[in-house]
Amino acid sequence: MFSGRQRYWWFQMIGWGGLFLIHLFFAWFYGKFDTPEDRILFFTRALSFVVIGVILTHLMRMFILRLHLLGHNWGLQLLNFILLSIITASICSIIEQQVYKQFELFTQREIDVLKRRGIWLVSFNNMISWFIYMFIWNAIYIIYHYTRDYQQQQIDTLQLKSLVRELELKTIKSNINPHFIFNALNSIRALVDENPGRAREAITELSNILRSSITMHKTESVTLKNELAIIEDYLALEQVRFEDRLAVSYDIDSNTLEKQIPPMMLQMLVENAIKHGISREVQGGLVYIAARLSNNLIELCVQNTGKLTAEKEDTGFGLNSIRDRLKLLYPGRSGFEIRQLNPETVEAKIELPA
Structure with a gap:
């Protein structure tokens, strides 16, 4: 139905679009759309969140494919993907804060928190949130490829069994043929x-x-x-x-x-x-x-x-x-x-x- 690339982008749109809708629901539920400014702020921040997520996960996927990380054993794969999630989450957090700062997307309450707790602590908390997203993305990516490879392996196994079965039948038949003809000639x-x-x-x-x-x-x-x-x-x-x-x-x-x-x-x-x-x-x-x-x-x-x-x-x-x-x-x-x-x-x- 879809090629591998098309399927990948459909999953990206569905996944990040779903997160956007979840944020939209909670923003509406908690009354953060009281003023036009609130609505503009939400959609701007949500859009930046989705764009950063799509770009960084796509770069992460390219990194995974380039280094053939899916070819390692399960233990090494898990370690690689945890490290990759941490690194990507850190980059996402830094980029997001720079975007918020550049386009003045911080609320007054968030500015007060930054002053009170310090930029590094807030950045760390933000990185934890991004790490959860990246780890879930990687988990889904691994499970998808494992399932696809397993299904392909099953198909290959069935095709191999079918080929072996066909060859065995042909071998049996090739022996039956002269065996039968010899007996028929004796009769005639x-x-x-x-x-x-x-x-x-x-x-x-x-x-x-x-x-x-x-x-x-x-x-x-x-x-x-x-x-x-x-x-x-x-x-x-x-x-x-x-x-x-x-x-x-x-x-x-x-x-x-x-x-x-x-x-x-x-x-x-x-x-x-x-x-x-x-x-x-x-x-x-x-x-x-x-x-x-x-x-x-x-x-x-x-x-x-x-x-x-x-x-x-x-x-x-x-x-x-x-x-x-x-x-x-x-x-x-x-x-x-x-x-x-x-x-x-x-x-x-x-x-x-x-």
Whole structure:
């Protein structure tokens, strides 16, 4: 809204203007506007007070910036600002008295006090008043800069976390891409000699998979509908290799089809089910894929025939990449587990915010 310089001058006008209004209120309250001369005297003195305050605090600010006093530790900053307030207050007091003397702004009562108490004692009392103003000004100035720097630090920290998170996701994705392509190529290579027609279809399916894996680097989420389309292409390739050893079953809630999920995550569960489940079973088995909504969560479930082997299932790249991505994308708002559902079936389940 305002630049730093504009904001500074707005604060100066509001602060010193507020002090002027406070003096005006008390002068009116205590009946110091009885005569035109009283009013002229008040406004002249109040104007000189504001002008001296604005000029000296501005010079004080230039001094603070020139010597980088805000860069010191808190203890040294406090000492510097106390000394600076004392020096500035002393200068303000001297200037104010000289202005009063030059333009004859002292009242008769003040002249009597000067004669009775002496110029130095009155000057000291006046300096104390100015010191209070200068110290408050410095305190506000320090607090403002501390708050602004703290907010900027928070913004920088969030931006850094976002950058780190983006780099981590890209690193994970760069590893997923060749990992997935390698497995897809294994599924298609047997078709080239045995069934050229099916090989052409498989090449189309593979191109869809490659297009999806490339697009994956540009987005953090896809619709479940698009993810299932890639899974269908992948399973079609795998069924070429496993033939009747691989059966597939879907149970997809239609309300989940347009929901956003991380790309390739469900596909990796399917790939994991075939690699560690179906491929190890002599008779093959079933891959069951389900998606449903429950308690404002998207539940993605993949079940496969087989047995859970902890040393491979827990440390494999695919499952670790799923855990890492969930942690980065939905910290504290997602879940992932893989377990032996029964003696014949392994289940992997992901829960995401709907």
